[in-house]
Amino acid sequence: MRTSNKLSGLMIAASLAAAVVLAGCGGGDQEPVEVGQAGARPTAESVATTTTEEPLTTTTLAPAIVEIPEIPEWGQSWPGPVSTPGTIAMGEFNEFVRENAPDGATAEEAVTAYLQLDRNDPNVQMLAGERGGPEATAITVTYNITDDDSVRATRYHFVLERRQRDAEEEATEAGEEAEEGDLSGEEDESDSNEDDAATEEELEVVEGPTGLPWVLSAELTVQCQPGRGHQDFTVELCV
Numbered sequence: 001m002r003t004s005n006k007l008s009g010l011m012i013a014a015s016l017a018a019a020v021v022l023a024g025c026g027g028g029d030q031e032p033v034e035v036g037q038a039g040a041r042p043t044a045e046s047v048a049t050t051t052t053e054e055p056l057t058t059t060t061l062a063p064a065i066v067e068i069p070e071i072p073e074w075g076q077s078w079p080g081p082v083s084t085p086g087t088i089a090m091g092e093f094n095e096f097v098r099e100n101a102p103d104g105a106t107a108e109e110a111v112t113a114y115l116q117l118d119r120n121d122p123n124v125q126m127l128a129g130e131r132g133g134p135e136a137t138a139i140t141v142t143y144n145i146t147d148d149d150s151v152r153a154t155r156y157h158f159v160l161e162r163r164q165r166d167a168e169e170e171a172t173e174a175g176e177e178a179e180e181g182d183l184s185g186e187e188d189e190s191d192s193n194e195d196d197a198a199t200e201e202e203l204e205v206v207e208g209p210t211g212l213p214w215v216l217s218a219e220l221t222v223q224c225q226p227g228r229g230h231q232d233f234t235v236e237l238c239v
Helices: 001-024 089-100 107-115 167-180 184-191
Strands: 064-066 125-130 138-146 153-162 212-224
Touching: 001 212, 064 184, 089 212, 107 138, 107 153, 107 212
Parallel strands: none
Antiparallel strands: 064 125, 125 138, 138 153, 153 212
């Protein structure tokens, strides 16, 4: 009896072991066991990202060829430009504009008056463009020289902005009053809100530019004939 029981126990144990082995080998559809920390780490998934950047813009517009205006009546008495390459002092001309030009005169008119341009000259070209905004203008005037064996062309470049006629004068007076300790202007300003109700006639809309073109900078450069010096526009003289 004891031998029979031992054989039965051994047979049961062998059957259980075989079942375990079959369970481990079979079942190909079962999910694999995850790899632990000691095994190889799973590959990280790469996530595609999209970066949107706004294109950089500038308020300085490219210059364009413009029609040269007639010399305005107020500018016909100006004696004309300097002809020496380099930076041009424009203080005297700005004062001339302030004293003679009407309100609303354009930058093109001011340059035409300074250079005393002939709009019918086929060898003269004017380019204009905004310089940082509608209140500032860059104007370039190029002359093609046909009767000089050294200089091929000359170029004037101006930067102008629009200012009120009395802006400079008012700034000077305010500075002088401040130095003298005169505060009467402030007292008058404190009462300036009295009786300031405007009628419909007083609220008339003013169209078009106001103020005057004020030259901030000006420069004359030259281009040489082939074999007579530089081919770029610079302040250097040709040979």
